[in-house]
Amino acid sequence: MNEVISVKHLSVRVAVTVGLTTMLWAPVASAQTPDFSGVWLVAPGGGGPGGKVTQWMRQDPPFTPDGLARFNANKPGKGPRQAPPAFGNDPLGDANPPGLLRTLIYPRPVQIIQLPDRVVQLFEYGHFWRTIWTDGRAVPEDQGPYWYGYSVGTWAGDTLMVQTVGLDARAWLDEWGTPFSDEARITERWRKVDANTVQMTITVDDPRTYAKPWTSDPRTLRLQPKGSPNGEILEVIFAPVDEKEFNERVRNPAGGRGN
Amino acid sequence: MRLAGLVIIVAGLMTGSASGHHGTAVSYDSTKEVTISGKVTEFWWRNPHSALFIDVTDDKGALVNWSVEMSSPGVLLRAGWTRKTFVAGDAISIVVHPSRAGTPVGVCLNPCTVSVNGTALSVREP
Numbered sequence: 001m002n003e004v005i006s007v008k009h010l011s012v013r014v015a016v017t018v019g020l021t022t023m024l025w026a027p028v029a030s031a032q033t034p035d036f037s038g039v040w041l042v043a044p045g046g047g048g049p050g051g052k053v054t055q056w057m058r059q060d061p062p063f064t065p066d067g068l069a070r071f072n073a074n075k076p077g078k079g080p081r082q083a084p085p086a087f088g089n090d091p092l093g094d095a096n097p098p099g100l101l102r103t104l105i106y107p108r109p110v111q112i113i114q115l116p117d118r119v120v121q122l123f124e125y126g127h128f129w130r131t132i133w134t135d136g137r138a139v140p141e142d143q144g145p146y147w148y149g150y151s152v153g154t155w156a157g158d159t160l161m162v163q164t165v166g167l168d169a170r171a172w173l174d175e176w177g178t179p180f181s182d183e184a185r186i187t188e189r190w191r192k193v194d195a196n197t198v199q200m201t202i203t204v205d206d207p208r209t210y211a212k213p214w215t216s217d218p219r220t221l222r223l224q225p226k227g228s229p230n231g232e233i234l235e236v237i238f239a240p241v242d243e244k245e246f247n248e249r250v251r252n253p254a255g256g257r258g259n
Numbered sequence: 260m261r262l263a264g265l266v267i268i269v270a271g272l273m274t275g276s277a278s279g280h281h282g283t284a285v286s287y288d289s290t291k292e293v294t295i296s297g298k299v300t301e302f303w304w305r306n307p308h309s310a311l312f313i314d315v316t317d318d319k320g321a322l323v324n325w326s327v328e329m330s331s332p333g334v335l336l337r338a339g340w341t342r343k344t345f346v347a348g349d350a351i352s353i354v355v356h357p358s359r360a361g362t363p364v365g366v367c368l369n370p371c372t373v374s375v376n377g378t379a380l381s382v383r384e385p
Binding site: 077078082083084085086092108124229230234235236237238239242243246249250251253254255256 | 284285286303310312328331332359360362363364366
């Protein structure tokens with residue numbers, strides 16, 4: 001009997017010890033960690049006008065020759081180089097996923113769910129989600145390609161810094177056909193300005209596409225109150241069957257192209 | 260193409276209407292507005308964009324089926340429309356920016372000015 005009690009006590013001790021050790025070692029969110037929970041939407045005018053190259057900033061990033069060639073090969077339906085989509089090559093025209101960066105810049109609500117070891121973002125645009133791991137793991141070198149990349153986050157005061165690798169380079173960086181390569185490393189900084197405001201930037205480090213790393217203009221997002229029009233995210237799925245029919249009966253005839 | 264149910268009401272008017280998910284807006288002439296009137300044949304409540312199809316009678320009495328691109332269901336739902344806002348057979352009058360290619364296609368995004376069976380149902384994105 002005593003042996004049984006001892007084993008039980010030992011089990012409890014081990015469990016408590018393991019639990020405490022986990023709590024001490026795991027980089028869980030502290031009391032000072034900002035809370036990003038809720039539904040967020042870019043504020044009117046909060047995205048900036050963009051420049052000649054990218055929606056992400058006014059200044060034009062310096063291309064490498066290879067990056068410029070891929071930029072010129074992309075034929076967007078929006079922005080300074082826009083052409084009728086009937087004659088473009090936007091990957092979304094065939095209902096491919098927009099991918100992480102294009103989703104981040106598109107003005108549709110994103111719901112953030114914050115857990116002790118991760119931050120989950122649910123994007124209305126395309127009905128996709130991503131996980132940002134905040135459990136102290138290292139940024140991997142061999143992940144992907146993923147349309148939404150592999151993301152690791154760390155807390156720094158009022159900011160969540162996110163590093164993303166393993167992005168699928170068939171996606172675009174924005175709606176304007178701005179390219180990136182599979183070597184791209186993206187650093188996002190999400191700063192909680194006040195209870196209802198977040199500012200975010202991206203830094204693009206992609207030596208195959210850009211001669212030097214560049215950081216976007218800041219984007220401002222506002223918390224959407226529950227019950228407001230954008231207070232809950234809806235289903236926005238681009239189904240190939242719908243996209244095909246839309247191309248045949250609207251997009252192509254609008255551009256003067258037969259099917 | 261001259262159509263009995265089609266009236267160019269404004270030319271040279273820049274409205275800066277919202278662009279579509281995939282940039283379809285460039286296919287349309289945002290400096291022109293055309294009012295088309297006829298009977299609804301179909302209403303697509305789907306992504307990437309909702310769409311209305313309208314039979315319009317031309318000046319020779321022939322029916323021409325127009326396509327009208329609209330915003331996505333999420334945007335329209337937030338503006339107060341539903342999948343039941345238009346049904347086949349509705350008498351409709353709608354203001355569109357026409358296709359630059361001259362085809363019977365237009366776009367009605369934000370704001371979208373439309374009346375159905377004599378009732379105004381215009382929407383503006385919230």
